[in-house]
Amino acid sequence: MKFNKSEKLYKKGLKNLVGAVNSPVRAFSSVGGNPLFIKKAKGTKITDVDGNEYVDLVLSYGPMILGHRHKKVEKAAKKALKNGYSFGASTEAEIKLAKIVCDAFPNMDKVRFVNSGTEAVLSGIRLARAYTGKDKIIKFSGCYHGHQDALLVAAGSGLATLSLPGSKGVPEGAVKNTLIAEYNNLESVKKHFENDDNIAAVIIEPIGGNMGVVIPQNNFLKELKDFLESKGALLIADEVMTGFRSKFGGAQELLGVTADITCLGKVIGGGFPVGAYGAREEIMQEVAPLGGMYQAGTLSGNPIAMAGGIATLTELKKQNPYEKFEEIGAILEVILLETAKKYNVDLVVNRFGSMLNPFFTNVEVTNFEQAQTSDTQKFAVFFWEMIKNGVFLPPSQFEAWFLSSALSDKDIQKIANAVDKAMYKVSTI
Ligand code: HOZ
Numbered sequence: 387m388k389f390n391k392s393e394k395l396y397k398k399g400l401k402n403l404v405g406a407v408n409s410p411v412r413a414f415s416s417v418g419g420n421p422l423f424i425k426k427a428k429g430t431k432i433t434d435v436d437g438n439e440y441v442d443l444v445l446s447y448g449p450m451i452l453g454h455r456h457k458k459v460e461k462a463a464k465k466a467l468k469n470g471y472s473f474g475a476s477t478e479a480e481i482k483l484a485k486i487v488c489d490a491f492p493n494m495d496k497v498r499f500v501n502s503g504t505e506a507v508l509s510g511i512r513l514a515r516a517y518t519g520k521d522k523i524i525k526f527s528g529c530y531h532g533h534q535d536a537l538l539v540a541a542g543s544g545l546a547t548l549s550l551p552g553s554k555g556v557p558e559g560a561v562k563n564t565l566i567a568e569y570n571n572l573e574s575v576k577k578h579f580e581n582d583d584n585i586a587a588v589i590i591e592p593i594g595g596n597m598g599v600v601i602p603q604n605n606f607l608k609e610l611k612d613f614l615e616s617k618g619a620l621l622i623a624d625e626v627m628t629g630f631r632s633k634f635g636g637a638q639e640l641l642g643v644t645a646d647i648t649c650l651g652k653v654i655g656g657g658f659p660v661g662a663y664g665a666r667e668e669i670m671q672e673v674a675p676l677g678g679m680y681q682a683g684t685l686s687g688n689p690i691a692m693a694g695g696i697a698t699l700t701e702l703k704k705q706n707p708y709e710k711f712e713e714i715g716a717i718l719e720v721i722l723l724e725t726a727k728k729y730n731v732d733l734v735v736n737r738f739g740s741m742l743n744p745f746f747t748n749v750e751v752t753n754f755e756q757a758q759t760s761d762t763q764k765f766a767v768f769f770w771e772m773i774k775n776g777v778f779l780p781p782s783q784f785e786a787w788f789l790s791s792a793l794s795d796k797d798i799q800k801i802a803n804a805v806d807k808a809m810y811k812v813s814t815i
Contacts, residue, residue, distance in 0.1 A: 387774050389422065391435040396420040410544040411447075414781045417766040421781075422773075427454035430792045432778050440778035441797045445788040447780070448627050448652040451740070452701055453792025459656045459697040466693035472685055479692035486699045487654060487662060490635045493644040497664030498673060499687045503626035503651030504532025506661035507589070509681045510649045511536065513663065514587035514620045516672045516679035524578055524588040526569040528597030528754025531589060531624050531649075535560035542596030542754065547782040569594055569753040570603045572610060579617055587620040587647070592637035595627040595786040597757045598743045599736040607643040620669075626651035626661065627786070630699060632739045633708055640739065656698030658691035707791035711740035714789055714798065718742060721802045728806075729813035731764070740789040744768075746812070757784065764812045771811045775804035 399406030405413045407421060414421045423435045430453050432442040445451070452459065466479070480499060488494045500506050511523055511534075525531065527540035538545070538553040539561050545552070552561075565585070567574040579585060592607055594600030611621050623645035628637040630653040638644055646669060651661040664670065672679045715737045722744045726733035732748040746764040751757050765783040772779050777800065779787060 387438055388436050389420070389434070389438070392423045393420060395423040395435060399423075411547055411780070411782055411785060416547045416762055416783070417769045417781045419770065422778075429453045429455070430790060430794065430797050438776075440773070440776050441793075441800050442778045443787040443789070443801075444778055444780050445790055446652075446657055447785070448631060448788050449655060449657045451631060451653050451707075451788075451790055452656075452698060452705070453790040454657075456656075456698070456701065456792075458701050459694055462693040462697035463656075463658070463690050466689050469689065471690060472688055474684055477687065477689050477692065479689055479696060480687040483654070483692050483695045483699070486696065487650065488664065490630065490699075491638065491648055491664065492635070493638075493646065493666050494648055494664040495667040496670035497650075497662050498670075498681065499692070500661040500663070500681075500683055501659050501685055501688070502532070502661045503624075503649065504534055504661070505683070506626060506649040506651055506663045507531040507537070507622075507624055508534040510622050510624075510647045510663040511587070511589065512681065513665065513669065513672060513679055514622055514647055516677070517669050518586040518618070518620060520584050520586035520619070522563045522565055522578075522582065522585045524565045524567050524575060524585060526590055526594075526754075527566050528569055528600065528757060529589070529591045529594060529624070530596035531591075532626075536564050537589070539564055540566045540754070542594070542784055544782075546597055546754075546758070546784040568755075569597075569600055570606050571753065572606060572613065575610060576613065579619075585617070585619050587622050588614055589622040589624055591624050591627065592641060592643065592645075593628050593632060593738045593741065595741055596784065597754045598745055598751065598760070598784050599738060599741050599786045600751060600753065600757065601736055601738050602641065603752055607641050611643050611645070620646035622647045622649065624649045627741070629653060630702060631741065631788075634703060634706075637738075653698060653702070654695045655691040656694035658688070658694040660688070660691040660695060702791075705791050708739060710791060711789055714793055715739060715742050717798060718801065721805055722809075725802075725805050725809040729809045731809055731812050732761075741786040742789075743783075743785070743787050745783065764815065767815055768808045768812050771808035772804045775800075775807050777801050777804040
């Protein structure tokens, strides 16, 4: 397999782009080598500029849940394109997508569209503060909620990948109201409340996806919600990854928990840049122009993104692929575990519906600390061998693998063959 054109573009890109990428995870820093440059994608496959084709388990980190270039999504986006790209004024499509989103989340009466998951979460947090009149936010170590100042502490995703404890350029004042708790550990949340009545909310990825996949144990989320209610604090669910992916109503539907504020992104734009935050009526009354919490965006509710979102969610509802995701996820889990056993490699697999990933460790992974026991060198070897055998994975031990409803038996067979080769290679180091 040759990567000559990717190499060439990488060198060229270094001149005017930072690290030749526009998001650090794409830089391949923790797996070595240089990033692949992508030319095109269709269905379950993605093709790089050298013509190498891969089964895609990145799926743009989640949005391409129907596979790439689904014909209905493409048709809807093309149709919208013909009417103009951006108006700085309202369109009917925004109302349609808002209804689909609000209908899916029982505790959401109103929603505001923004342009990214980061924007959704920073607005959701501002809203929690506006509604409660309190300042502090609790986040869990290993959860990643976008790159806003206040939440770039003990974060997963790119920070975990690059082993960064936080970000330079974030003033102390910006994080002084951010408290850290441990995922799956309610006591660590309760402790913060002991001498503090200034906590507005707890934000959580209801299924962790940015420290690798980490699943809430037992009744963790329900107990967390009950506890917060007793304290008059809000639960913010960051469902940027899990919204419409764990279930149509997100991880909240799957786990039977309702958050006060929900943040969304990825799938709701069908691959076009979008994010959203929503809540029940009385909370959303705080948002301008109804209330005094200001948040705005020139490109918010972009008509192409709205069209992509409507088409994606409509098709998703029709396909209802959640059982299929469960089945494929279970098959991949078995493939990974049995192959690891065959080659005597320590491996733990966490999965929930259409998100999964293997950790190269022998420790059960229920929080960030345990996820960090993974052998990232082994992951790097595994990653490149998967690439060489035609499977595109996130270039990080701490990023989830995503499934699309387009995956076929042939794709799964290809993944299984690649896993066998990659696990063998890991066993030789
Ligand atoms: N885990 C990130 C999204 N939630 C990966 C995408 C990125 O940062 O570029």
